[in-house]
Amino acid sequence: MSEKVIADSLAQLQKRSSSKWRFYPSDILPLPVAEMDFQIAEPIKAALHDLVERSDTGYLGPIPELKENFAGFANRKWNWNLDPEQVRIACDVGVGVIEVLRTFMSVGDKLMINTPVYNNFFTWINEIKLTKVEVPLKREGMHFTLDLLGIEAAYKAGVKAHLLCNPHNPVGTVYTKLELMQIAELADKYKVIVISDEIHAPLTFSDSTFTPFLAASDISKKVGITVTSASKAFNLAGLKCATIVAQDPKLNAMLDTMPESVHFRASLFGAIADAVAYKSGDEWLDGIIATLDDNRRLLADLLAAKVPAIKYRIPDCSYLAWLDVSELNLGENPAAHFLEKGKVAFNPGHTYGADYSQFIRLNFGTSPEIITDSIGRILNSL
Ligand SMILES: Cc1ncc(COP(=O)(O)O)c(C=O)c1O
Structure with missing residues (x-):
């Protein structure tokens, strides 16, 4: 216990x-x-105290320990195998999602969200002037989950990217692996990129099983990009750090075009705290x-x-x-x-x-x- x-x-x-x-x-x-x-x-408190004690309060530089520790955590918790080289850093999940969307989409392009959903999804869409396509979750009593038929119809009608909240805030649903595999297949069929916000994942209760989108299938790796952080589960939001992960060479080649500042705008405190959280938390x-x-x-x-x-x-x-x-x-x-x-x-x-x-x-x-x-x-x- x-x-x-x-x-x-x-x-x-x-x-x-x-x-x-x-x-x-x-x-x-x-x-x-x-x-x-x-x-x-x-362990996070100790690492932060240590930074302050040594006045190690400068800019964020290379941080391989965060990438390695995230890969270790993902493997331990969810059997998700990833190469630390596939992990990138951003200032927070909001900025990570926005920068990924900017890389793949142009003003006016259609982005799907599944309502009710985390309120800032709306502000992010407005910030980069995308066209919002809402496909509400299906409701059975108080259980809300993905409406695959509605999602397919919207993909077919020209959605370019799908911002998935996995697990879902505010309804608290952890999607099944099968649902995620189905989303991946549809995304592949209609050439949609799936951006999976997985910030709540480490807090999944033991009576549910969280599947990282990229770990759902080979196809999900082809179409998906994950943006996440230790900030929600370890209560570090003010420290400012997130990670972006893609495992497909073509998607990674596109992500390579993101400005270098996406990394450097994260905070050293956030990156060290996230690294410690993933290793010793x-x-x-x-x-x-x-x-x-x-x-x-x-x-x-x-x-x-x-x-x-x-x-x-x-x-x-x-x-x-x-x-x-x-x-x-x-x-x-x-x-x-x-x-x-x-x-x-x-x-x-x-x-x-x-x-x-x-x-x-x-x-x-x-x-x-x-x-x-x-x-x-x-x-x-x-
Ligand atoms: C689903 C989801 N994504 C992102 C965030 C915010 O993350 P960040 O502060 O890293 O932008 C939250 C905050 O509650 C959230 O619930």
């Missing part, structure tokens, strides 16, 4: 300067923004997954006991809960209602897709006390 991790107290958390704890006044309990409320792993990660496993079930118990009208499916990965609050009849923007009347902040559903205004996203990467308090505040607001 892995040692569970205790989250910081509210008083400690309120001293943090990160976005989650700075965005709202202190009477609001903040459960949006995908940051966790735990102490980071000791397994024990901490197991503890976090065990803790989040308790939290995802605690949330189910609390909702069933106190607000059964809210619909929730225990997610397959990570620390985000996608809640359907439509039965509460709270008007156009339920998150605004909870903020005003309950003093508790969640992400509003409409930011993940226009049809999802009756959903909220709750971050349970925190203490049982804060999760329980958040449900109390929902109740108080009703």
